[in-house]
Amino acid sequence: MAEKVIFPNSTIGVIGSSPNGISLVRKAKQMGFKTAAYGSNAESPTLREADLPIVGRGNDQLQLQRFAERCDLVVYESEQVSSESIKYIQKFTSVPQGSEALELMQDRLLERAFFEQLNVNIAPYATIVSLDDIYQAISSIGFPCVLKPIQKGLMRTSQFVLRKQSDIAKCAELVEQGTFILESWIPYQQEISVVLVRDQNGTLTYMAPLETYYKEHRLIQVVVPAEVDKPIWDEAKNIATLIGDNLNYVGVIEVGFFVTQAGAIYVKRIVPAIHEAGDIYQYISNVSLEEEQLRAAANMPIVLPKVVQKGAIGFLQEKDFNAVKTQWILKENWFYNFFRYPASMLPQSTSGFVFTAGQTGSEAKEQLDSTGIWDGARLEEDKSE
Incomplete structure (x- = not known):
């Protein structure tokens, strides 16, 4: 990736509203950059700190484009920022972090496929789309184990620890909500x-x-x-x-x-x-x-x-x-x-x-x-x- 050097008085955009965002905006100002910020809440400390605050939802393409076109480059401040938003912003300005790593790590199946490709040690897991999949996988996964949705940040409360055979039936309604992984609990x-x-x-x-x-x-x-x-x-x-x-x-x-x-x-x-x-x-x-x-x-x-x-x-x-x-x-x-x-x-x-x-x-x-x-x-x- 060959990006140009960004000098003071250029505009750096920050997308996202966690505490990282306001820290990035403050540091960018200290380094001599102009700042823009994008988020869904006008009262966000990150937006209030920026020279140019732009309010919009993560899928608001009009506002995302408006934000991107005013920035010499954009950084996302946490792993919670939508990879789809970053992909769209890349059409209009530079995002040196890119969207690939973010997309990869927001999906547990893609993440584990990446780990397996590199042959690194991870907890044993199985893909779950039905209750029968849990019954079939439990012999190799073992107890205790954790049922997690494949999309990180979604259904954060919709995770379940299985400690014994009778816990499997309790997952019936949960697995109807989408695709999950069943992962061994590492002691x-x-x-x-x-x-x-x-x-x-x-x-x-x-x-x-x-x-x-x-x-x-x-x-x-x-x-x-x-x-x-x-x-x-x-x-x-x-x-x-x-x-x-x-x-x-x-x-x-x-x-x-x-x-x-x-x-x-x-x-x-x-x-x-x-x-x-x-x-x-x-x-x-x-x-x-x-x-x-x-x-x-x-x-x-x-x-x-x-x-x-x-x-x-x-x-x-x-x-x-x-x-x-x-x-x-x-x-x-x-x-x-x-x-x-x-x-x-x-x-x-x-x-x-x-x-x-x-x-x-x-x-x-x-x-x-x-x-x-x-x-x-x-x-x-x-x-x-």
Whole structure:
């Protein structure tokens, strides 16, 4: 992919309305770019921050074209942005990230076919279109297992964990809604991520390894650097390199892994965009993911990341605010980032996060855990993926 260099005073468009969006717009302004933003809600913080806000639905071709024609290039801020919208925008302006990786990773069957083509280790799965398919597949998949719709982001509550034979009948109404996959539950001990940046020449640059923790399928803590044995990290990095070399994509990529007690690693997911776990890099390294994403898109040199301190972040919900008030007046080494959503965009699963540094990532995590705000933080499969 040979894109021209984008210089200051050019217009960079951001599509999407997650907290990544406002961070990208702010960073683009800091780097000297004009900004445009596209989203469905005029009150979105991303649209309010941009020089040119354009409101429209994801399938509104007239507004998408209007947005694209006013931008020298467009970046999408999360993996939730419709790949069809990106395909349409590409008719009118440059989208260095492209639509292929996004389309691939939004469909669980396409994603797993990609993994199988690369011969990487993934959880055993079967395609499900009827209840009979579950009965036939369960002998090879085994219990426990998870029934998931093939389209990520759709029917997020329409997933079901099967733990015994009698659970199969409970899936009857669910499987009538569309095509699913039935996936084995990996009994893992640790979850890590390799975050890399792919420039327009295909060169890969690696960020520090992440360790992630979930509660009730929601990301609640991130620790950097991940405390993982070197052979496991080397293997994860090799797999991430293989994936990065085979994706038609420019920008930030996160590759998530399950690590079992025996040291086996399984690819969990790929995020061809900035993922919320990467919020920690702005505190522990010399560069943020937003700047790396924009540098890659603008065809600038990618910053070689360096860890300047170790730490952890804990994501907050609105219910945590009273508990946070106590820490607000006690902790001199806590740094806060709250997402200021308007009432029209509430409720949100995450309201912000707090960062703290430590001699090690684990020590920083212990500082968070000692407050009780994140009680129950543990390794848990994120079935929303």
